[in-house]
Amino acid sequence: MPSENIDWEALGRLRNEVLAANLELAARGLVLYTFGNASGIDRTSGLVAIKPSGVPYAELRAEDLPVFSLEGKLVEGDLKPSTDLDTHLHLYREFAGIGGVAHTHSEYATAWAQAGRPIPAYGTTHADYFHGPVPVTAPLSDAEIAGDYVLNTGVAITRIFASGAIDPMAVPAALVAGHAPFAWGRTPGEASHHAAVLESVARMAYFTEALHPDCGPVSRVLLDRHNSRKHGATKTYGQG
Amino acid sequence: MPSENIDWEALGRLRNEVLAANLELAARGLVLYTFGNASGIDRTSGLVAIKPSGVPYAELRAEDLPVFSLEGKLVEGDLKPSTDLDTHLHLYREFAGIGGVAHTHSEYATAWAQAGRPIPAYGTTHADYFHGPVPVTAPLSDAEIAGDYVLNTGVAITRIFASGAIDPMAVPAALVAGHAPFAWGRTPGEASHHAAVLESVARMAYFTEALHPDCGPVSRVLLDRHNSRKHGATKTYGQG
Amino acid sequence: MPSENIDWEALGRLRNEVLAANLELAARGLVLYTFGNASGIDRTSGLVAIKPSGVPYAELRAEDLPVFSLEGKLVEGDLKPSTDLDTHLHLYREFAGIGGVAHTHSEYATAWAQAGRPIPAYGTTHADYFHGPVPVTAPLSDAEIAGDYVLNTGVAITRIFASGAIDPMAVPAALVAGHAPFAWGRTPGEASHHAAVLESVARMAYFTEALHPDCGPVSRVLLDRHNSRKHGATKTYGQG
Amino acid sequence: MPSENIDWEALGRLRNEVLAANLELAARGLVLYTFGNASGIDRTSGLVAIKPSGVPYAELRAEDLPVFSLEGKLVEGDLKPSTDLDTHLHLYREFAGIGGVAHTHSEYATAWAQAGRPIPAYGTTHADYFHGPVPVTAPLSDAEIAGDYVLNTGVAITRIFASGAIDPMAVPAALVAGHAPFAWGRTPGEASHHAAVLESVARMAYFTEALHPDCGPVSRVLLDRHNSRKHGATKTYGQG
Numbered sequence: 001m002p003s004e005n006i007d008w009e010a011l012g013r014l015r016n017e018v019l020a021a022n023l024e025l026a027a028r029g030l031v032l033y034t035f036g037n038a039s040g041i042d043r044t045s046g047l048v049a050i051k052p053s054g055v056p057y058a059e060l061r062a063e064d065l066p067v068f069s070l071e072g073k074l075v076e077g078d079l080k081p082s083t084d085l086d087t088h089l090h091l092y093r094e095f096a097g098i099g100g101v102a103h104t105h106s107e108y109a110t111a112w113a114q115a116g117r118p119i120p121a122y123g124t125t126h127a128d129y130f131h132g133p134v135p136v137t138a139p140l141s142d143a144e145i146a147g148d149y150v151l152n153t154g155v156a157i158t159r160i161f162a163s164g165a166i167d168p169m170a171v172p173a174a175l176v177a178g179h180a181p182f183a184w185g186r187t188p189g190e191a192s193h194h195a196a197v198l199e200s201v202a203r204m205a206y207f208t209e210a211l212h213p214d215c216g217p218v219s220r221v222l223l224d225r226h227n228s229r230k231h232g233a234t235k236t237y238g239q240g
Numbered sequence: 241m242p243s244e245n246i247d248w249e250a251l252g253r254l255r256n257e258v259l260a261a262n263l264e265l266a267a268r269g270l271v272l273y274t275f276g277n278a279s280g281i282d283r284t285s286g287l288v289a290i291k292p293s294g295v296p297y298a299e300l301r302a303e304d305l306p307v308f309s310l311e312g313k314l315v316e317g318d319l320k321p322s323t324d325l326d327t328h329l330h331l332y333r334e335f336a337g338i339g340g341v342a343h344t345h346s347e348y349a350t351a352w353a354q355a356g357r358p359i360p361a362y363g364t365t366h367a368d369y370f371h372g373p374v375p376v377t378a379p380l381s382d383a384e385i386a387g388d389y390v391l392n393t394g395v396a397i398t399r400i401f402a403s404g405a406i407d408p409m410a411v412p413a414a415l416v417a418g419h420a421p422f423a424w425g426r427t428p429g430e431a432s433h434h435a436a437v438l439e440s441v442a443r444m445a446y447f448t449e450a451l452h453p454d455c456g457p458v459s460r461v462l463l464d465r466h467n468s469r470k471h472g473a474t475k476t477y478g479q480g
Numbered sequence: 481m482p483s484e485n486i487d488w489e490a491l492g493r494l495r496n497e498v499l500a501a502n503l504e505l506a507a508r509g510l511v512l513y514t515f516g517n518a519s520g521i522d523r524t525s526g527l528v529a530i531k532p533s534g535v536p537y538a539e540l541r542a543e544d545l546p547v548f549s550l551e552g553k554l555v556e557g558d559l560k561p562s563t564d565l566d567t568h569l570h571l572y573r574e575f576a577g578i579g580g581v582a583h584t585h586s587e588y589a590t591a592w593a594q595a596g597r598p599i600p601a602y603g604t605t606h607a608d609y610f611h612g613p614v615p616v617t618a619p620l621s622d623a624e625i626a627g628d629y630v631l632n633t634g635v636a637i638t639r640i641f642a643s644g645a646i647d648p649m650a651v652p653a654a655l656v657a658g659h660a661p662f663a664w665g666r667t668p669g670e671a672s673h674h675a676a677v678l679e680s681v682a683r684m685a686y687f688t689e690a691l692h693p694d695c696g697p698v699s700r701v702l703l704d705r706h707n708s709r710k711h712g713a714t715k716t717y718g719q720g
Numbered sequence: 721m722p723s724e725n726i727d728w729e730a731l732g733r734l735r736n737e738v739l740a741a742n743l744e745l746a747a748r749g750l751v752l753y754t755f756g757n758a759s760g761i762d763r764t765s766g767l768v769a770i771k772p773s774g775v776p777y778a779e780l781r782a783e784d785l786p787v788f789s790l791e792g793k794l795v796e797g798d799l800k801p802s803t804d805l806d807t808h809l810h811l812y813r814e815f816a817g818i819g820g821v822a823h824t825h826s827e828y829a830t831a832w833a834q835a836g837r838p839i840p841a842y843g844t845t846h847a848d849y850f851h852g853p854v855p856v857t858a859p860l861s862d863a864e865i866a867g868d869y870v871l872n873t874g875v876a877i878t879r880i881f882a883s884g885a886i887d888p889m890a891v892p893a894a895l896v897a898g899h900a901p902f903a904w905g906r907t908p909g910e911a912s913h914h915a916a917v918l919e920s921v922a923r924m925a926y927f928t929e930a931l932h933p934d935c936g937p938v939s940r941v942l943l944d945r946h947n948s949r950k951h952g953a954t955k956t957y958g959q960g
Contacts, residue, residue, distance in 0.1 A: 604900065680825075684830050
């Protein structure tokens with residue numbers, strides 16, 4: 001995209017939102033040192049802004065966030081992007097409704113990912129945000145790891161949603177087996193919010209199993225009821 | 241209630257107390273984002289003030305708390321109430337001695353609720369506040385969930401106290417199966433205080449079972465002794 | 481003790497030390513609300529200063545700490561003492577080398593107490609401070625609970641040290657079954673320091689058992705070696 | 721080393737780096753009271769600066785850090801060094817590539833050490849920093865404990881790396897059985913950074929086993945892939 005075709009005002013807004021989403025990850029204690037990253041997309045232009053790689057959260061500035069096309073071409077910025085960029089871009093290409101992605105190594109969600117287990121919907125906190133279990137990918141094959149590993153991480157995520165017929169807007173997070181969680185939302189801020197709630201839900205599910213090893217999930221009726229309180233036409237939560 | 245019949249000074253005091261009780265939930269780390277809510281009742285007028293739905297704790301103002309009659313009629317305020325309002329109102333109607341209710345998704349108490357288990361009285365910290373196990377409701381039926389769900393949540397709570405002949409002033413909290421805890425007290429502040437102690441008690445009971453899987457509760461004699469140190473005619477705790 | 485016989489300067493120093501020891505419990509996150517208490521003794525006069533009952537830590541002032549004789553006679557102060565006073569006094573009477581006592585409901589140490597289990601010496605952190613397992617009392621009998629309960633709590637502690645031939649200066653803490661820990665030291669500050677280390681040791685022992693359910697304690701040789709690095713004639717730790 | 725041969729500017733830089741590394745341990749919550757210590761070496765001069773024994777972190781000053789030759793001769797400073805000095809010196813003598821060492825009793829890593837278990841590589845967070853399990857030493861023999869105990873602690877570490885043909889630059893930490901972790905790096909700051917990541921990895925491995933008791937490690941291919949993203953010629957992480 002030639003520089004004169006860029007809507008600089010829209011890009012500035014996007015970078016500010018992405019900066020705030022990254023700072024939210026740090027403020028909520030979801031990231032250690034430079035771990036983790038959040039990104040956002042401007043669907044009009046198709047531009048994606050993302051955290052630069054290895055930069056401490058306290059030093060992030062909006063204008064330093066590198067910007068890429070949806071196909072991964074650098075459009076603007078001097079810093080190298082998060083090494084997870086290609087996972088983010090794949091999610092934006094495949095999940096048309098999302099506007100932000102957040103990746104952390106938050107400790108309980110990561111433990112579920114390392115254990116290779118989906119997080120069951122054990123209660124209404126889960127149901128309020130995730131309309132069913134938070135799925136875990138299959139382990140990547142050796143060829144997928146040796147090949148375009150970061151892209152393939154995204155492919156593993158979208159594959160589990162496709163094969164399970166899961167709506168990514170209804171279950172806005174996934175666990176990558178042996179790795180860590182990715183969360184998303186309509187905006188970068190919502191993606192980070194979902195990453196924070198996911199960690200709380202992961203903790204409570206962990207505690208629940210310790211207290212009741214063969215605990216079953218909440219009923220489908222309760223799952224639907226709570227999810228519909230926060231989302232869609234029947235939403236009653238909030239002031240909107 | 242016509243506006244000219246409202247005791248505005250009493251209502252202002254109530255709102256201030258309810259605001260403080262809500263802020264206490266946030267200060268004690270019992271709530272994430274806009275989760276949770278506290279309310280209070282002025283027993284003279286029967287008016288109930290409650291947290292508005294979906295408003296961040298840091299932005300709460302006393303005058304923004306919506307006010308309702310005990311039957312759920314809006315009396316004053318522009319913001320929509322917590323979606324849990326009908327649970328609170330039911331508790332005020334059924335438990336005559338209470339003046340405040342606090343609801344959180346604090347993580348250990350919620351895990352006990354998700355596991356569908358009452359919290360046993362494993363020690364004197366528990367006994368100081370809860371004169372017996374903290375009960376858990378039965379799961380709501382599909383009809384109860386599909387019907388007046390929020391009210392039915394309150395009904396499930398009062399039903400377990402009635403069927404178990406539990407005095408709600410002696411055990412000022414309950415776990416809603418698959419959902420989370422509700423706590424109450426003579427004032428809104430006491431309700432939040434009880435919510436905080438409940439979480440600590442829930443944590444310690446969780447740890448106790450890991451250390452001693454078939455641990456029994458403290459003896460009835462010790463339970464009575466500790467409870468009476470903090471409550472009633474034989475109270476020795478505090479300066480009062 | 482007639483007021484004119486009181487060494488007011490020494491008493492002021494004692495109260496300041498006891499105030500600092502109480503504030504340390506709060507600063508280290510060992511106490512919730514008004515839970516817990518620390519005291520100190522001036523061995524010259526036999527006077528004991530202790531936290532008043534039910535006063536928030538943030539509101540404590542040195543001059544408000546009530547002062548008692550070793551036999552429990554009020555010597556000075558307007559506020560009621562901690563309800564645990566008689567446990568503290570018994571420990572001072574029986575353990576001649578101690579100058580301070582700290583009591584908390586810190587959550588992991590309390591869980592061990594609720595589980596009725598001594599904390600094994602699983603590592604050198606433990607050995608640095610506690611020269612052997614931290615013992616747990618037997619449960620109090622119904623008669624002991626119904627009788628002079630607070631005093632009998634202290635008796636249960638000193639009984640386990642006597643029956644086990646444990647030196648209270650070498651193992652400066654105990655768990656009261658079904659209740660919580662007491663720690664002590666040569667000064668009030670050391671008592672609170674030991675209460676904080678006890679909680680850390682209790683956490684690590686809890687985690688250790690989860691990782692290695694039939695883990696044995698460290699060897700006697702390692703226990704002795706580490707303990708002697710911090711204590712006694714062979715001490716090498718610190719600048720003293 | 722005669723004082724006139726000391727490069728005082730280089731020594732000042734070293735002390736500043738070691739001070740910062742020590743403060744990092746405190747800032748990350750890895751140390752309680754005066755527990756733990758970090759050191760650094762100037763490979764040109766062979767001088768080692770280390771935390772003085774028993775000094776609170778808040779009171780540390782760069783000029784107070786005692787300085788030793790690689791053989792343990794005091795070169796400069798009035799304060800006694802950490803009692804763990806001889807372990808640090810041994811690591812500097814044996815691991816030629818390291819420039820800093822950090823020792824903590826951080827609670828989860830210590831629990832693995834107390835359990836006598838290496839930390840398996842359960843995920844990519846681990847792989848990013850530790851190219852294989854974090855090894856645990858064999859327990860020291862009674863003779864080793866009774867003899868030059870602190871030196872022998874270092875010998876136990878280097879022995880496990882030698883016998884396992886582990887590259888200390890690829891796995892920059894070890895657990896001392898029944899004791900606690902040591903971490904190292906090319907600089908004092910990197911050593912403390914590794915100590916903080918080790919604690920996070922230790923927590924996540926603990927949680928992973930609870931969720932999946934017979935979980936296996938990540939594949940060798942994934943371990944290699946992630947490690948090479950952060951290290952060596954194929955490094956893609958960061959701006960460097």
